[in-house]
Amino acid sequence: MAEIINFSETARSTDNALADLQALFADDLLGVESGISKHMQSAADLIPAISEHLIGAGGKRLRPLLTLSAARLSGYEGHHHITMAAAVEYMHTATLLHDDVVDDSDMRRGKPTARKLWGNSASVLVGDFLLGQAFRMMVAAESLPALDILSHAAAVIAEGEVMQLAAMNNAQISEDQYLQIIDAKTAALFSAAAEVGGEISDASPAQMQALTSYGRNLGIAFQLIDDALDYGSIEQVLGKNTGEDFREGKMTLPVILAYHRGDASARVFWETVMAEPSEIDHEARFAQAVQHMSETHALADTVARATHYGEKAKDALSLFPDSETRAVLLRLVDFCIARAY
């Protein structure tokens, strides 16, 4: 089911820019991890148990790394970037807990979800706790403008999730509607994470715009690649974690492209399988979905769209002078897109 297409050498790059970024901020990340551990303690045992399950087990820390990088790019010399980065990861984790409830997800990062292990109620409430703690941490960093950025992002993320919920099972949404959804549900936090790093550093308005643009476009690219991966990586056979979006009738760009480009019978197929996901026919339907995507180049072009946003992200950073941090952030864009292969 692989699609044979051409990609730039850049996008094929397999060097691990994320690992390099983690190495570059190893000291700061120790502080972030310590802040993360400290704020999940509670007299209610479920809180550290669930928090540890999801946040303690060492995620990529991609969003906090954006905060740390933005602060360093902007010449920050204080210590609030650590607290702010930990707060960003808490916000992210709170949304994951709630997303898994909303999506009825059973697996995340190769492990059973919190809702599978502890139930929906506990997941909702511990998500609320983490969001409250995130705001406490942000307050501790004593920047009202940074708080404004992150509280705005919190509302926008929820707004994006609600829009996605309303678009569920509807094969006819447009690419633009979909971009509005992921701009809110995913890119808003990438953007805010970078912005607050600049904000606490008193970055110039132009630098703030650059950081916003980098975060936002990287976030969109990241989400589009995630969408493509749900239908299998482009050059490899389908993995075990594919088909979740399809199973839920969740509209993503590969589906939107395949639907718009498909013939009448393909459109009937998409309208049916999106509107009425079926566990019984899942395997056969999913194979047919991937076949339709292959015929319409939907996956390859989803990656092409992601590459477009990735390029915008990279150009945004030109405003900052050359530095090791900037170089790794540029490579990070390619790395995120290369996940699709």
Added chain:
Amino acid sequence: MAEIINFSETARSTDNALADLQALFADDLLGVESGISKHMQSAADLIPAISEHLIGAGGKRLRPLLTLSAARLSGYEGHHHITMAAAVEYMHTATLLHDDVVDDSDMRRGKPTARKLWGNSASVLVGDFLLGQAFRMMVAAESLPALDILSHAAAVIAEGEVMQLAAMNNAQISEDQYLQIIDAKTAALFSAAAEVGGEISDASPAQMQALTSYGRNLGIAFQLIDDALDYGSIEQVLGKNTGEDFREGKMTLPVILAYHRGDASARVFWETVMAEPSEIDHEARFAQAVQHMSETHALADTVARATHYGEKAKDALSLFPDSETRAVLLRLVDFCIARAY
């Protein structure tokens, strides 16, 4: 099933202090309502629909009134108390949306719950949106100490809900454990609502302590009366909204008192019905529960406990000079307790 007991004339007072408080702050409340309406607008239609259903239909606005009152008691002359009060109501509404999901509730304030009408997913996400908006409003009020108070309360409320979830179906929890739960899940927001009113007014440390104490103790009293009401008002026949806590196996003070004071067979009864709520036997079991409470004076003494906290709340306000606001706040305590009759 009524219990015949003596109550102070104060507690029997039937004058409507809440209506008086609303009248006293009529102008401010117009501003609060306007802030509430403004911040529920969104491109995602579900957001204003659900928000309007729950928050727009005019609740008591008890918590925002605490913020407004505390600001006036502390001599505040700015305009941020309006924004802060609206933010407090948003926080409250967000917790209601999530509570109804956690409790599987079908009815609230005599109407179907949002989760019943729009589903659990929408309720979780719109709750998240309202919480994000609450923080945005707080940021707009430009007080880091007030933000600290409310973000701390947000985490503590969730912590209380998690503790309550862990105590579900367990008839053996102690009164002290239970007080810890309601101190967090209910009293923390009453307290924070009053505190931020003082905080933005530069109230003295002693005044801040007084406002915290008033809010907290009023909150505990309010919750205990709510708990009693779920098993029917004391002097009237059981209403239509009783039995919800019992149906869910939710531990509350009336159950704790009846369990601790009951004989061996009563304890077996409580252990059974709390551990395994049953829809089939509900009516018969509920009647027996109320009978046990009557025999052990559990409802009357829950009200007595509430009265104790109410008195603490009133004493806390002695620190403020006599004023119309203070007088109504004192009567508000009696009004909250008189709901039990």
